Amino acid sequence: MFAGNVVDQRHGAPITIGYGRYAPNQRLVETLAVDDVMIVIEGRLSVSTGGSTETAGPGEIIHMPKGEHVTIQSHDEGALTAYVTYPHWQEAQA
């Protein structure tokens, strides 16, 4: 998964904004250090948390609240997302 910030802690705004690219059939397991919103632009992503899985396609929004434990799974076609995090995810991981 490739994440490219467009706006982040270097720019004075309180949020990080960027694009994310998922390869085909990629799986990412993560506990969210920040509130993270993804808008799917191309492809599909399935997000599992607890016992439930939601799949989002182009134009759909996924909100992953801070503290949530998620599995993000792309499919055969991979996925492109725009994301917004509050606060800055790179600072929260540091």
Place this chain on the structure above:
Amino acid sequence: MFAGNVVDQRHGAPITIGYGRYAPNQRLVETLAVDDVMIVIEGRLSVSTGGSTETAGPGEIIHMPKGEHVTIQSHDEGALTAYVTYPHWQEAQA
């Protein structure tokens, strides 16, 4: 312009998330009370600030920092956006 929040101050997260629908050739003049990110899903939006105008189409991100004075203009085809604001725009306007 129709704004429908999906996540906001009622849900405990620090951000508001929603969808915005712009009619054809609509113009919105606003001073941003919050940091506002729009991802264009359908159509195009032109955002002017100071002397410059940027036009964004599907998959493109527009960040309007808090305090900025902007004119948002849709075109013949209208526009659909996903938006994320920090903090909650409805509380900032109240």
